[in-house]
Amino acid sequence: MLQVGDGNGSGGRRNPLAGKRVFIPPMAYGSGRTFAAAFHALGLEADITPPSDSRTRELGARYTSGDECYPAKVTVGDFMKVLEQPGTDPAQTVLFMPTADGPCRFGQYAPYLRRILEESGYPHTSVISPSSHDGYADFGDLARQFVRTAWRALIAADILQKVLLQHRPHEAEKGSTEALYEECLVDVCQTIERAPLEPGTQLKAIRDAMVRSRDRFRAHPVRRDRSTPLIGIVGEIFCRLHCFSNEDLVRRLEEYEAEAWISDITEWVWYTIQEQFRKLQLVGRQYSLDAFKAWIRKRVQKHDEHVLLEPFRDDFVGYEEPPVEEVLEAARPYLPADGAMGEMVLNVGKAICLARKGADGIIDISPFTCMNGIVCEAVYPRVSRDLGGIPIRNFYFDGTQSDLDRDLGVYLELARNYQKRKRWQRAWPAGV
Numbered sequence: 001m002l003q004v005g006d007g008n009g010s011g012g013r014r015n016p017l018a019g020k021r022v023f024i025p026p027m028a029y030g031s032g033r034t035f036a037a038a039f040h041a042l043g044l045e046a047d048i049t050p051p052s053d054s055r056t057r058e059l060g061a062r063y064t065s066g067d068e069c070y071p072a073k074v075t076v077g078d079f080m081k082v083l084e085q086p087g088t089d090p091a092q093t094v095l096f097m098p099t100a101d102g103p104c105r106f107g108q109y110a111p112y113l114r115r116i117l118e119e120s121g122y123p124h125t126s127v128i129s130p131s132s133h134d135g136y137a138d139f140g141d142l143a144r145q146f147v148r149t150a151w152r153a154l155i156a157a158d159i160l161q162k163v164l165l166q167h168r169p170h171e172a173e174k175g176s177t178e179a180l181y182e183e184c185l186v187d188v189c190q191t192i193e194r195a196p197l198e199p200g201t202q203l204k205a206i207r208d209a210m211v212r213s214r215d216r217f218r219a220h221p222v223r224r225d226r227s228t229p230l231i232g233i234v235g236e237i238f239c240r241l242h243c244f245s246n247e248d249l250v251r252r253l254e255e256y257e258a259e260a261w262i263s264d265i266t267e268w269v270w271y272t273i274q275e276q277f278r279k280l281q282l283v284g285r286q287y288s289l290d291a292f293k294a295w296i297r298k299r300v301q302k303h304d305e306h307v308l309l310e311p312f313r314d315d316f317v318g319y320e321e322p323p324v325e326e327v328l329e330a331a332r333p334y335l336p337a338d339g340a341m342g343e344m345v346l347n348v349g350k351a352i353c354l355a356r357k358g359a360d361g362i363i364d365i366s367p368f369t370c371m372n373g374i375v376c377e378a379v380y381p382r383v384s385r386d387l388g389g390i391p392i393r394n395f396y397f398d399g400t401q402s403d404l405d406r407d408l409g410v411y412l413e414l415a416r417n418y419q420k421r422k423r424w425q426r427a428w429p430a431g432v
């Protein structure tokens with residue numbers, strides 16, 4: 001973890017988080033790291049919470065009632081682990097809990113966490129939930145720099161994760177991909193931390209770090225085999241990306257010699273932007289100042305994504321992420337985006353897009369009792385039938401999974417059978 005200054009950033013301005021230490025629950029390990037680096041770039045102290053373990057579950061169970069979703073339990077457990085660490089000053093500790101509008105309980109996590117802290121003897125520990133509704137007030141006058149830097153950090157992490165999953169199942173030397181990924185992650189994080197906040201200079205520096213990462217991976221020896229089944233992973237955003245919560249499902253798939261394509265974090269960001277336009281249109285404000293601002297923001301974000309992704313264009317042939325408009329359109333016959341909201345729409349749409357990209361199977365990872373997972377599970381049989389029988393399987397997690405290996409083994413047999421008769425063939429990067 002980097003120790004950094006007084007929260008003055010490069011502009012010498014104060015920030016409400018100055019002198020505090022922010023803890024971020026890493027949904028995906030890499031994005032947690034780069035996101036922390038975005039805080040460092042502003043001169044703020046931040047780190048990801050330590051790896052989840054049995055103590056996480058123990059504390060999560062102790063401080064929650066049992067009615068909460070599994071991700072809430074895991075994050076509460078991880079935060080409480082931080083607070084019980086010797087040397088932690090609760091009054092100087094800030095817990096980062098994202099929030100979102102939507103049809104499910106996610107929006108309740110932050111107020112709920114505040115209540116737990118209050119009732120458990122940590123009234124001075126703060127919770128931040130950066131939101132566009134209050135102009136990211138937690139970041140004071142560094143809000144704009146933070147939002148842009150954090151967005152770039154998330155894109156970079158998503159790209160690295162994609163390359164990792166593309167290479168790891170085929171590595172010539174066991175463990176080499178993971179080591180290389182870590183090397184790239186350190187490089188990208190240091191670049192984010194040290195680059196000037198001036199937007200153009202910062203973007204160029206992060207792009208250069210991504211090019212270095214790409215070149216390292218291009219030189220990494222792999223033995224790719226076109227018959228390796230490709231499994232699309234969709235589902236609840238935290239559970240599908242948090243390896244501890246999903247019992248390392250992707251790695252277990254790889255042990256069965258399959259490759260995973262997991263829906264990333266930026267997909268959710270694009271969805272929320274799309275939703276913003278839809279809601280403005282619903283109330284007849286599609287030509288308002290808010291709509292104009294949202295349009296500008298989207299253009300800027302698209303530009304950043306394009307710049308960071310462009311160096312990987314050849315590497316990602318056949319792995320191109322479908323635009324959110326395409327995902328929502330694909331879901332429309334099953335869950336129209338103007339009638340259903342949130343991850344269920346994305347999951348169904350993405351499952352279809354991945355099938356059309358030549359995936360051999362789809363796995364939906366959700367916390368036990370997650371309403372998104374339950375709705376999707378009801379829709380998947382029809383989706384599968386319409387896609388020529390692609391196997392789509394829900395896996396639910398609550399920390400008590402027991403037969404995952406056996407279930408994955410059976411599932412992959414179905415995927416291999418489907419592979420022989422699938423309607424859509426894959427495109428491949430050159431040389432594979």
Ligand code: SF4
Pocket residue numbers: 069070071104105106107236343367369370371372373
């Ligand atoms: S998406 Fe599922 S797990 Fe996440 S808050 Fe909503 S209901 Fe809970």
